[in-house]
Every structure is written in C-alpha cells, then in structure tokens.
Amino acid sequence: MGFFDFLKKKPEAAPAAPSFPMTLAADAKGTVVPMEQIPDEVFAQGILGKCCGIDPTEGKVYAPVDGTITQAPGSGHALGLEGNGGVEVLIHVGVDTVEMKGDGFSPKVKEGDKVKKGQLLLEMDLAKIAAANHPAVVITVVTNTDDFKDVELVASGSVEPGADLLKISK
Structure with missing residues (x-):
C-alpha cells in the first residue's frame, strides 16, 4: 500500500434512513405481556405511550433498535x-423497581452510547427483584407514539x- 493510498479511500456512505413500517425487536427472553395486562396503571393505560411487556425468563435486556442511549439513571x-427514524423508546425493567436503588441491576451502557x-x-437479578416483591x-414503551400512525404489538x-x-407505522 502506497503512502497516499488513504486519499483514494471511498467516503463511507451515510446510513440509510430507516423505512417504515419499522419493527422494534424483543429486548428480553420470556413471555409477551400485552399493554393492558402490565401490572402498572401508567403503562397499562398507555399514558407514557403504546407499549408492551415481556415477563423475563433470564436477566438480560437487549437493544430493540439501533440508536443512542438518551437516559441511563x-x-x-x-x-x-432514541432509535433511528426518531423513535423514542423507554425500557423499564420491572414495576416499582426504582425503589431497589440499583440493587440487582447492572447497566452495560451509559448516556450517549x-x-x-x-x-x-443491562443485566438484572431476577431473584432479587422477586425477593423485593416487584414484578420483573x-x-x-414508544414514548413518542403520537408521532406515528400506529404502534402495534406483533408478538x-x-x-x-x-x-x-x-411494529411502528408512519
């Protein structure tokens, strides 16, 4: 490779804009819980946006979409x-688990990642969550549900x- 070969390098293509409808992936292994059956009124009524839950069988949470971490309490x-295409997603592990003050939770990302x-x-200790009497x-949640035509549970x-x-339709 010659000294100036780097000048010939092709510029990287910008990432393609996401096409709609787009799909958020399951972020945990377990059983799907429809929005209305989530054991917390704020989520069950869709106050923060359309959502669903997964009752986890293992203590790991994965990214449902490519994007940037905007909040990591x-x-x-x-x-x-914030996912590609402007989809704003909140992943909330458990109900009332904020009371655990981080005990049993091990985030693997930080804001801006x-x-x-x-x-x-993130990883979570399902036994600790159960011991604290919280649903896991x-x-x-698609917190900007109103920006889209529809957010539909497909699992x-x-x-x-x-x-x-x-599935999110624009």
Whole structure:
C-alpha cells in the first residue's frame, strides 16, 4: 500500500434512513405481556405511550433498535433510547423497581452510547427483584407514539431476544 493510498479511500456512505413500517425487536427472553395486562396503571393505560411487556425468563435486556442511549439513571432499572427514524423508546425493567436503588441491576451502557439492535444493555437479578416483591416485567414503551400512525404489538407467547415485537407505522 502506497503512502497516499488513504486519499483514494471511498467516503463511507451515510446510513440509510430507516423505512417504515419499522419493527422494534424483543429486548428480553420470556413471555409477551400485552399493554393492558402490565401490572402498572401508567403503562397499562398507555399514558407514557403504546407499549408492551415481556415477563423475563433470564436477566438480560437487549437493544430493540439501533440508536443512542438518551437516559441511563443511576438506579439501572430503566433506559431511554432514541432509535433511528426518531423513535423514542423507554425500557423499564420491572414495576416499582426504582425503589431497589440499583440493587440487582447492572447497566452495560451509559448516556450517549451508540447501540446496535440486539446489543446487551443491562443485566438484572431476577431473584432479587422477586425477593423485593416487584414484578420483573420488562416494559418497552414508544414514548413518542403520537408521532406515528400506529404502534402495534406483533408478538405473543414466548419470544427470544431479537424477535419482532412492536411494529411502528408512519
């Protein structure tokens, strides 16, 4: 390779704009919980946006979409993510788990991190959550639901991380 070969390097193409409808992936392994059945009124009524839950069978949470971490509270029980296409996602692990003050939660990302769909975002101790008498359901909320024509649950039953979960139409 010659000294000036770097000058011939082709510029990298900008990432393609996401096309709609787009799909958020399941962010945990477990059983899908429809919005209305989430054991917390704020989520069940869609006050923060359309959402669904996954009752986890393992203590890992993965990115549902490529994007940037916008919120990573020290308690480790929740993450905000701005996905490609302007989709704003809140991942909330468990109900009332903020009361655990981070005990049992091990975040793997911090605010400002770029993440890829399927990347491990945090680990949680399901036994500690159960011992604190909190449901461990992993709730995925599209907080800017009103920016889209529809946010529709497309999964049911048992899901693996990465499976199609929520379809977003523009």
